[in-house]
Amino acid sequence: MLDLSPQTDHLVAKLDAAIAPHMDWASRIPRCVEGRPDMRRIRHRFAAWAMVFLVIPASAPAAEEMVLSKVMKEQGKSMQLIAGGIAREDYEQVAKASLAVIDPPHPPSTLAEKFRLMSFLGTNVGRFKALDGETKERATDLANAARARNGEATIAAFQRLQTSCLACHTEFRKPFQDHFKP
Numbered sequence: 001m002l003d004l005s006p007q008t009d010h011l012v013a014k015l016d017a018a019i020a021p022h023m024d025w026a027s028r029i030p031r032c033v034e035g036r037p038d039m040r041r042i043r044h045r046f047a048a049w050a051m052v053f054l055v056i057p058a059s060a061p062a063a064e065e066m067v068l069s070k071v072m073k074e075q076g077k078s079m080q081l082i083a084g085g086i087a088r089e090d091y092e093q094v095a096k097a098s099l100a101v102i103d104p105p106h107p108p109s110t111l112a113e114k115f116r117l118m119s120f121l122g123t124n125v126g127r128f129k130a131l132d133g134e135t136k137e138r139a140t141d142l143a144n145a146a147r148a149r150n151g152e153a154t155i156a157a158f159q160r161l162q163t164s165c166l167a168c169h170t171e172f173r174k175p176f177q178d179h180f181k182p
């Protein structure tokens, strides 16, 4: 669901690369031919940077639903499909919905959301990812049981999958809501 650290490492590297050419301020101050700093061009550049900082927060309104919340809604739907599939012994549907739990459809999350999530998780990021990995493993077991058309094993695997969802909700749901939806 969320591959946080490789993505974040990648982003930080990209940001470093993007910022590096602008770090050498002294040699980059626009100068007139005579060598004096060109105040008009400096003012223009300052205005351009100010625009960048004004536009970034405006394009990431906090009120918009977070990608993580959208992913969770998809997970809820897949679980309903799985339960319905088990009731009808429709193992194709169970297997398909289990694969959707492993790789839920979702819009790409924004840079802003990744940073907000990272700062929320802090040192718990490893724990969060471990619980996410656990859910993926349980969903893989469920897909395999369903493909084998083994009713008992499918039901048992479904229960283990739900328990893994609960484990993360117990630890993170309330802190998440307190942090992002106070």
Ligand code: HEC
Binding pocket: 068, 069, 072, 073, 075, 076, 079, 101, 128, 129, 131, 132, 135, 161, 162, 164, 165, 166, 168, 169, 172, 173, 176, 177
């Ligand atoms: C690694 C952590 C984690 C795992 C694993 C996880 N969830 Fe969640 N889930 C969350 C968090 C955090 C929230 C709170 C999100 C919010 O309030 O918007 C949440 C909220 C939800 C919601 C409520 C969404 C809403 O609109 O309020 C549903 C439904 C849900 N999860 C389903 C599942 C199912 C089903 C699974 C297992 C297949 C699962 N989750 C596994 C972290 C997790």
